[in-house]
Amino acid sequence: MQILLFARLRDVCNCATVTLDINNPSPVAAIRTAMQGRFPEHADLFSDSYALVAVNQEMITDDNTLVNATDEIAFFPPVTGG
Amino acid sequence: MTDRVVVQTQDFDVHDEYEALRRHNPATGAVVCFSGLVREFSEQSGVTGMILEHYPGMTEKALKKIIAEARQRWPLQRVTLIHRTGILKTEEQIVFAGVSSAHRDAAFDACRFLMDYLKTEAPFWKKELTETGEVWVEARQKDQDARQKWTPENRNPEIKSSDSES
Numbered sequence: 001m002q003i004l005l006f007a008r009l010r011d012v013c014n015c016a017t018v019t020l021d022i023n024n025p026s027p028v029a030a031i032r033t034a035m036q037g038r039f040p041e042h043a044d045l046f047s048d049s050y051a052l053v054a055v056n057q058e059m060i061t062d063d064n065t066l067v068n069a070t071d072e073i074a075f076f077p078p079v080t081g082g
Numbered sequence: 083m084t085d086r087v088v089v090q091t092q093d094f095d096v097h098d099e100y101e102a103l104r105r106h107n108p109a110t111g112a113v114v115c116f117s118g119l120v121r122e123f124s125e126q127s128g129v130t131g132m133i134l135e136h137y138p139g140m141t142e143k144a145l146k147k148i149i150a151e152a153r154q155r156w157p158l159q160r161v162t163l164i165h166r167t168g169i170l171k172t173e174e175q176i177v178f179a180g181v182s183s184a185h186r187d188a189a190f191d192a193c194r195f196l197m198d199y200l201k202t203e204a205p206f207w208k209k210e211l212t213e214t215g216e217v218w219v220e221a222r223q224k225d226q227d228a229r230q231k232w233t234p235e236n237r238n239p240e241i242k243s244s245d246s247e248s
Contacts, residue, residue: 007135007207008218057140059203074137078221081134081165081206082118082177082197 001069003031006076009051012042028053028073029063035075051075083153084160087145089136091168094178103160103182110159112186114193118177120170128213131171137205141165148199152181155195156188163196165206195232202229 003018010016020034032051036043045051053060054074055067067073086102088094096117103113122129145163152158164178179196183189208219 004137006137006205007209011218054137054140054205057137057143059144074140076137076205077207077218079202079205080208080219080221081136081204082201082225 001026001031001067001073003035004072004074006074008077009042009045009075012045013039025066025068027063028055028060028065028067031067031073032063045077046075050077052078083158085146085149086160086162086164087142087149088162088164089138089141089145089167090164091166093166093175094164096175096178099162099164099178099180103162103180107159107182109184110182111184112189113180113182114186114189115178115180116193116197117175118197120172120174120176122172126210126212126217129172129210130213131169131174131211132219133169133209133211133216134165134167134176135207135209136165136167140205144204145200148196148203151199152192152195156183156192158183158188158192161192161196163200165200165204167206169211198225198228198232201225 001020001022003020005013005016005018018038020031022030022034032046032048035046048063055065056072096115100113100115104110120132149161149163159182162178162180166176170176179193181189181192202225210217210219
């Protein structure tokens with residue numbers, strides 16, 4: 001499963017795309033945990049109190065949302081535009 | 083009923099945008115325009131500008147969704163949202179929100195709604211450029227609070243004066 005990273009998350013992980021070996025489908029919560037396992041030094045930045053998640057370019061609010069490998073999944077910090 | 087959503091590196095002309103909202107529509111009684119500027123932030127010293135990053139594809143979708151939500155709440159005619167990306171220096175224009183409507187109340191409220199939602203829902207991120215390096219800007223609680231004013235239980239918020247940026 002491919003995960004896109006933006007802004008500070010991409011910078012601290014030093015990569016824009018992460019490939020995870022994870023069940024298909026999986027809840028977003030499992031992907032968060034897998035990302036925290038991949039980047040333990042930045043676990044707090046992937047927690048549900050910080051990182052926002054978009055599935056197919058729509059922000060999700062429920063970590064139980066199921067995603068497939070064919071979905072476009074992105075993790076990013078709270079937004080700061082405007 | 084025209085929506086104009088633009089994400090671009092180039093600057094925009096507020097007068098042109100105003101004219102596009104106003105012209106050739108005798109039913110329009112009010113146009114409200116907002117423009118946000120890059121200002122010197124207080125958290126860092128020596129800020130010379132910023133880099134605006136976004137999520138291509140999602141950004142445009144998110145802005146269109148915000149306009150659609152505004153249209154469900156107010157009888158709007160034309161709506162324009164422009165957001166710049168890339169490197170911007172202090173004093174430059176960064177964002178534009180403009181609304182036309184038959185009456186001013188809808189135009190005022192919808193313009194504020196668009197900005198409050200944009201600041202919490204649209205995937206843009208600011209990174210400040212300072213004399214000593216680059217620093218990501220963190221989200222502010224007061225932007226979340228401004229967004230919360232528009233939730234159904236706070237449908238007709240009392241607009242308080244605030245000093246929030248853009």
